[in-house]
Amino acid sequence: MTTRVCECGVPTALLKFYLWNTPGLSLLIPAKSGVVYANQTGGHHCHQQSMESILLSLFNRFDGIDQQSLLNQHFVSKLHGWCGNGITDDTADFVDEVLRATPYTSWLRVDRSRLLDSHEAWIFVQPTELSGTETIEFGDFQFSEGVITWENSD
Helix, strand or coil: CEEEECCCCCEEEEEEEECCCCCCCEEEEECCCCEEEEEEECECCCEEEEEEEEEEECCCEECCEEHHHHHHHHHHHHHCCECCCCCCHHHHHHHHHHHHCCCCCCCEEECHHHHHHCECCEEEEEECCCCCCCCCCCCCCCCCCEEEECCCCC
16 A cells, blocks of 8 residues: 655545556656556566656547557567667657557647656656647646656556
8 A cells, every 4th residue: 555644743544546558658647646546667677657646537539549459569660569668769769659649648748858757658747738639628727747648568
């Protein structure tokens, strides 16, 4: 069980949810939500990443575009599944292209200051502008960073 210490100094338990069988792309927004989302990432490196956050499930397919398949193909074919030690500018450019391909993710871009922290199925992103979609209404909600994650492709 994962715990954290609240402001009053008392340990509190966190719910942990494993994402490895969740289809499609998900956006994790760091927040004290009481829920830790965990995933196996990094291809054959099999990193065990987790983050206390809010989870937004993003569409995986739109107008014939399967974002998860495109990302998996890239990491498996270009990096042969060994993709756990950061990403290059070329890979970040490719991920940005995939994100721009649908209105459900076009408002996100790879955080270029976090390339060394990013890897297959765990890419740090930033919003370019918060524009609502058919499934998300942001209202006054603001955030400056997040992680795009999906099923590990190993």
